[in-house]
Amino acid sequence: MKSTITWAMRAGPWLAALATGLCLVGLGGYVLDREALHQLLPVQTTSHPVTLLSALMLGLSLMLDGPRRQSPARRGVKLALAVMALALCLTRLVLGSDPLLAQVAPDVLDHVVQDRVLPDRVPAPSHDMTRNAALTLAVLSLAVGARALRRPGISQTLALVAGVPPVLSFAGTLYGMGHFYGEMSAQTTVLCALLISACLAMGANRGALRVILGxxxxxxxxxxxxxxxxxxxxxxxxxxxxxxxxxxxxxxxxxxxxxxxxxxxxxxxxxxxxxxxxxxxxxxxxxxxxxxxSHDALTGLLNRHRFERDLLTLVERARREAMPLALIIVDLDHFKLVNDTGGHACGDLVLRRTGAVLSDRIRHADQLARIGGEEFALLLPDTDRQAAIELAERMRRAVAEMRLEPWSGHSGRLTASLGCAVYQSPETAVEFLARADAALYIAKARGRDRVVAAGARPTGIERVAE
The missing domain is CATH 1.10.287 (Helix Hairpins)
Known part of the structure; x- marks a missing residue:
């Protein structure tokens, strides 16, 4: 089942597309001289062409807001559209009219606005978008620009602020006040509401909206x-x-x-x-x-408590489902010499490096833990004996190839002894661990720096690699 936030984020581009379509239809109505197109709602007023043009740019910018990772060119187009819409709105707010459009296409403006267009406000005809519409779209342009610059928190805040004038417009219509603080036309209010909703919906997984829509x-x-x-x-x-x-x-x-x-x-x-x-x-x-x-503070690996709990769980699963399960125990050779010659800081460094080297060679499903001072254990679900032996040998070589800066009394070269075992039903988790531990002690007794695997019999030990 999809969450409300997921549905909102999916609806955002569709809301932007709907607003863009309405703007295109309205502008087409002016160009083709079709009142039914630019006056879609059954009201006396309609949206000014500059209002529709600004909203169209913002709608296109929001429609380009797709995948999380976008190319610089795509972000540049989105930002350019928002900046152009902002320029049109600021022209209206600062200069009090639309001289920019009048200079570009005076004949079209005279024909469209003077003869055909009723302004955003109810009273006498005007060549301008209303101040409320300009203010709303200007703030919304900043919100869309913030999205293009990947500032979702700022974008969300600005979009919420942009929603205030449409609310005032709606209240003016509800209360029957035609001049209620620069009331926008109903059509402009709908366009602004669609664009604001689209901008907010696309950032529904952040900030206050994440809480509200949760x-x-x-x-x-x-x-x-x-x-x-x-x-x-x-x-x-x-x-x-x-x-x-x-x-x-x-x-x-x-x-x-x-x-x-x-x-x-x-x-x-x-x-x-x-x-x-x-x-x-x-x-x-x-x-x-x-x-x-559940984790070791020094290496970041699982600790012994978590290892023992997971061991019990996996042994029970292996017994119930006849699933192969392998266990490898790794012990660093002569680790006491590292602490004695280099100090505990050097010993901690060796343990962290060893944990990282071992972690790089395991699967996501495998579980590596530090179960003692210099001892590590690895649980391998769905792993047979041969695969466990091969992995143990790769780990032995990786530790041997790990190089540290030599220090007084030590060459910096390390080796490890490894014991591995494969679960034999119906043995318990304690018996399974004991067999792997016994194989490890055999490896140390036979000269260290080698892998020894427990045999097929619960008490059998077989040397595998040196």
Whole structure:
């Protein structure tokens, strides 16, 4: 079953594609002089061509936001589209009009805007996108640019900020206030909502959205709190404003109601994010504690306690399923001399290097542990006797080829003795370990630097390699 976060991330590109398609249809309606295309919603106002052009650039940029690893050229195109959209919006915000478009195509603008286009606002016709639409798309351009620069946290924050003007526009429509702080047209509001949702959905696995959309109980609780915190103030405000006869007083009151709803949503989101960070830190500490309880602090390998537990589990499985299971015990030769001549720091270095060398030669399913001072043990599931002997011999050669800087009283050359055994049902885990240990002692007694394997009989020992 897919998680809510997975569904949201998959829906993001589709939302961007839908917004892009609506922009293309709207712009096509202006070019072809088809009012039914650029006025898709049954309302009096429609989106300005510059609004559609800016939204189109942002939609295309979001549609290019695909795989995690993207080429520099692709990221450059995404960033360029966001920058061009930002330039159009800033032109409107700073200069108060669209002189850039007017200079590029004055004839088209006169024909389209003066004769055919109703502006984003309800009152008299205008050549401009509304200030709210320009502000929303400008902030959203920064959010899309942040995604192109691989700054998902900043992108998410900016996208949430960009959602404030559309909420004000929706509230103005709900409360019947045509000039409610630069109300956008319904069509522009829908386009902005689609683009903001797409930008947020693509980063749903990070930050506050990761908490809000999570399938765990905290995520479900936060979603209910946000829904109630936004809808209840709007509904109560609608009823209270209906009782106010003076419209001059109603507009500031409506703004306060909307601000309250946004504040509640923001407060719940920030609280959820803080709670998630604390919970994540707690889970990290628990993981570290579990790791320390089962791993050797010096080498990072499994410790003896974890090895004995896994040995019991694998022996039981081998007995029940008749699965081959091998055990190799590795012991460094004359390790006391290393500590006596080089000190414990040198001994620790040798143990870490040995653990790393042995780890490089095992499979993912194999389990390597440090079970004593200079003693290592390796459990090999689904491994027969011949394969275990060959691996043990490779390990012996690897230790012998491991070179350390010579120090006073030592050449820096190390060797190891290895004993291996294959599980023989119905022996116990203790008997299995004892056979491998006995093979190791035989290897040491016969001169060290060799592999000895336990024979087929539980008490038999056979020298394999020197």
């Amino acid at each position: 399938d765990e109980a905290p995520g479900r609780i936060v979603r209910r709190q946000i829904l109630i915190g936004l809808l209840v103030p709007l509904a109560v405000g609608y009823w209270m404003i209906a009782q106010v006869e003076d419209r001059a007083l109603a507009e500031p009151f409506a703004l306060a109601i909307v601000a309250l709803g946004i504040f509640v949503v923001l407060l719940v989101s920030v609280s959820a994010l803080w709670s998630e960070r604390e919970d994540r830190a707690r889970r990290r500490r628990e993981r570290e504690a579990r790791h320390m309880a």
